[in-house]
Amino acid sequence: MDSSETVYKALKGAGIDFVVSLPCVNLGKVMELVDCDKDIIHVPVTREEEGFGICAGAFLGGKNPAILMQNSGLGNSVNVLASLYELYRMPVLMVMSHRGTEGEFMGAQIPMGKATPGVLDALNIAYINPKTHEEALKVIPEAWILSKTALAPIGILLEIPFWK
Amino acid sequence: MLNGDIMERIEAIKKIAESLNDELVICNIGFPSRELYYVKDSPTHFYMLGSMGMASSIGLGLALSQKRKVVVFDGDGSVLMNMGTLVTIFSQNPENYILVVFDNQCYGSTGSQCTYTTEVDLHQIAKSVGFKNTFVFEEEIKFKEVLESKGPVFVHMKVKPGNADVPVIDMEPEEIKERFMEEVKRNP
Ligand SMILES: Cc1ncc(C[n+]2csc(CCOP(=O)(O)OP(=O)(O)O)c2C)c(N)n1
Numbered sequence: 195m196d197s198s199e200t201v202y203k204a205l206k207g208a209g210i211d212f213v214v215s216l217p218c219v220n221l222g223k224v225m226e227l228v229d230c231d232k233d234i235i236h237v238p239v240t241r242e243e244e245g246f247g248i249c250a251g252a253f254l255g256g257k258n259p260a261i262l263m264q265n266s267g268l269g270n271s272v273n274v275l276a277s278l279y280e281l282y283r284m285p286v287l288m289v290m291s292h293r294g295t296e297g298e299f300m301g302a303q304i305p306m307g308k309a310t311p312g313v314l315d316a317l318n319i320a321y322i323n324p325k326t327h328e329e330a331l332k333v334i335p336e337a338w339i340l341s342k343t344a345l346a347p348i349g350i351l352l353e354i355p356f357w358k
Numbered sequence: 359m360l361n362g363d364i365m366e367r368i369e370a371i372k373k374i375a376e377s378l379n380d381e382l383v384i385c386n387i388g389f390p391s392r393e394l395y396y397v398k399d400s401p402t403h404f405y406m407l408g409s410m411g412m413a414s415s416i417g418l419g420l421a422l423s424q425k426r427k428v429v430v431f432d433g434d435g436s437v438l439m440n441m442g443t444l445v446t447i448f449s450q451n452p453e454n455y456i457l458v459v460f461d462n463q464c465y466g467s468t469g470s471q472c473t474y475t476t477e478v479d480l481h482q483i484a485k486s487v488g489f490k491n492t493f494v495f496e497e498e499i500k501f502k503e504v505l506e507s508k509g510p511v512f513v514h515m516k517v518k519p520g521n522a523d524v525p526v527i528d529m530e531p532e533e534i535k536e537r538f539m540e541e542v543k544r545n546p
């Protein structure tokens with residue numbers, strides 16, 4: 195199983211049935227797997243902030259929503275996470291390809307890569323960064339249970355070495 | 359230019375809300391939510407208290423997740439802030455989705471500063487995105503026709519600037535959410 199199949203399997207294990215996405219090079223195959231799954235509603239979005247709005251509506255409608263995004267998209271989504279998710283207390287599983295981490299080849303990814311944990315901390319969003327496939331298979335479903343119980347978003351940061 | 363006979367936003371909200379029964383409503387931040395709460399409260403209403411721009415997107419996620427019809431009460435400034443979602447709504451093609459934009463050509467809730475809808479026509483934008491069923495209302499509202507149209511529907515509701523003198527919503531955000539979710543569950 196490669197890293198994409200692992201992430202897909204972990205989403206299924208978590209019971210995720212609604213996914214919004216905006217690509218990162220690392221997410222292409224996960225998006226394809228999600229798109230082919232008849233039991234998951236997949237909505238590609240134009241901006242991550244919009245994606246969080248759509249996931250909130252899906253949660254109100256009874257779904258278990260997740261977003262597939264690059265960590266840069268966190269910067270596009272700060273207000274919706276605070277003034278919708280925190281204010282009303284709503285869960286969402288945030289699966290982020292974390293660029294600008296160890297092994298990054300593009301200097302342009304580094305500033306937002308470095309800022310990402312601090313932005314999550316400022317928003318009081320808990321996050322986990324599984325390093326191995328086994329760990330991802332275990333912690334992603336657990337993270338969704340935690341998110342649903344705590345009624346708060348939860349982040350899964352998948353750094354560059356994870357995708358190798 | 360705005361026609362002198364167009365309605366106040368609260369009047370338009372009242373007329374539309376009165377023609378709804380079982381439909382789920384996502385209502386925009388600021389005075390639109392306060393005015394809706396004042397003219398008619400219902401467990402079918404989700405009042406936004408933050409996240410400007412997100413009403414249309416929340417409505418889309420809701421429409422894709424369950425069968426009941428979803429009516430979004432949005433504003434021109436908010437649609438301009440999250441215009442990309444019009445493309446997503448059109449492409450996802452939800453039949454049970456109605457987007458009503460109360461266009462007062464201003465950021466009404468913050469003191470009626472002009473928006474660019476004084477220059478651009480949101481109805482033309484929706485049509486060029488591809489929306490097939492669109493309506494423009496000025497002096498009168500025929501909402502029955504809107505409800506009978508296949509979604510996604512775009513309604514350009516032209517209203518006067520200004521806010522009604524109505525109180526803030528005396529419900530906690532979580533209370534708004536929980537009541538709404540109970541209602542969705544009651545009859546999915
Ligand atoms: C991200 C963000 N920017 C600005 C505001 C301040 N704000 C609250 S309501 C509003 C106006 C919304 O305008 P519109 O959607 O046209 O609705 P109207 O009040 O005119 O009906 C603004 C600018 C905010 N709450 N959030």
Ligand SMILES: [Mg+2]
Binds near residue numbers: 435462463
């Ligand atoms: Mg306005």
